[in-house]
Amino acid sequence: MTDALDLLLAALLVIAGGFGLIGSYGLIRLREGMQRLHAPTKASTVGLGAALLVSMLHGLGTGTGFSWQELLVMIFIFVTAPISANYLSKLHLHLRRAELDLPETGTARDWATFDHQPEPAEPSLPRRDT
Amino acid sequence: MIPYALGFAFACFGAGLLLNLWRLARGPAMADRILALDTMVVNTIALIVLYGIATGTGINFEAAMLFAMTGFVGTVAFCKFQLRGSVIE
Numbered sequence: 001m002t003d004a005l006d007l008l009l010a011a012l013l014v015i016a017g018g019f020g021l022i023g024s025y026g027l028i029r030l031r032e033g034m035q036r037l038h039a040p041t042k043a044s045t046v047g048l049g050a051a052l053l054v055s056m057l058h059g060l061g062t063g064t065g066f067s068w069q070e071l072l073v074m075i076f077i078f079v080t081a082p083i084s085a086n087y088l089s090k091l092h093l094h095l096r097r098a099e100l101d102l103p104e105t106g107t108a109r110d111w112a113t114f115d116h117q118p119e120p121a122e123p124s125l126p127r128r129d130t
Numbered sequence: 131m132i133p134y135a136l137g138f139a140f141a142c143f144g145a146g147l148l149l150n151l152w153r154l155a156r157g158p159a160m161a162d163r164i165l166a167l168d169t170m171v172v173n174t175i176a177l178i179v180l181y182g183i184a185t186g187t188g189i190n191f192e193a194a195m196l197f198a199m200t201g202f203v204g205t206v207a208f209c210k211f212q213l214r215g216s217v218i219e
Contacts, residue, residue, distance in 0.1 A: 006131050013135035013180075017142030019178055024146030027153050027169055033162055040169035044146070051139065051176045058183050069191045072173070073198055080202040084168055087209035091161040094213055098213075 005061050012054045020047030033092050034100070041085040049074055139180055146173045164208045171201030 023046075026039020052070040059065045063106055092100065093113055133158060154166035173196050182190030207217045 010131040010135035013132070013139045014151070014179040016176065017139035019134075019144040019218075020139075020146050020173060024169060024173065025147040027166060028149050033159050034166060036162060036177075040172070041164060044169055044172045047143075048172050048176045048179075051143075051179045055179050055183050062186060064188075067188060067191075069188070070179070070194075073191070073194050076195070076198050076202075077172070077175070080198070081172075084202060084209070087206055087213075088161050088165050088168075089210050091209050092159065095161070096159060109219075 002061070005057070009054050009057060009061070012050050012057075016047045016054065017048035018047070019050065023047060033096065034089065036107050037085055037092075041081050043072055045077060045081045046075055052077075136180060136184055139183075140177070143173050143176045143180065147177075160212055161209075164205060164212075167208070168201065168205045171197060171204075175201075 020043075023040050023044030024044070026043060027036055030036045030039060052074045056067055056070045059067050060115075090113055093111070097114075103112065150166045150170045150173065154163055154170070156161045157166060162219050169185050175197050178197065180195045182194075183189065
């Protein structure tokens with residue numbers, strides 16, 4: 001394994017570990033529920049991305065070749081992390097509205113996530129007459 | 131140099147799992163616990179990937195992919211259940 005690639009992979013591994021630890025430490029360090037969303041959804045994702053990058057590049061040095069499979073996990077994680085973060089913030093807004101002290105919208109409407117969503121009508125299934 | 135960096139990364143993600151476990155046990159709101167579970171999934175995927183680098187086998191990729199999928203579906207299902215009272219309406 002060449003020295004440059006060796007150095008690059010080691011640096012990426014240290015970056016991955018650092019970001020992963022920062023993300024998890026922020027989860028217990030930040031004070032308020034909404035703030036706590038920041039650390040894991042961003043820092044941990046970057047840490048995992050760096051670890052997957054190392055896994056992709058590692059084959060170049062050992063002779064097994066560049067592997068594309070980790071790219072799938074990376075894309076999947078990067079796509080789904082904002083979705084779960086969005087769901088979690090909605091959960092905070094809906095369950096803890098009284099204590100959250102939300103700012104005013106400035107218009108007559110409330111925040112869009114509190115819009116009344118009518119229940120969908122029950123589909124009328126065909127009944128079997130016995 | 132890589133074995134040392136690998137050890138450092140293993141230690142970091144392992145410590146991260148412990149910190150997440152603390153938040154999972156303590157978290158005042160339900161969303162904090164779900165967020166801790168989600169972060170535990172991310173850290174576990176990182177540990178699986180690092181283990182794959184350490185052993186040099188490519189078979190861990192499927193485990194990482196499965197863990198990513200079930201973790202995401204689990205998080206969304208937990209949130210949906212808390213928001214609406216049922217997972218599939």
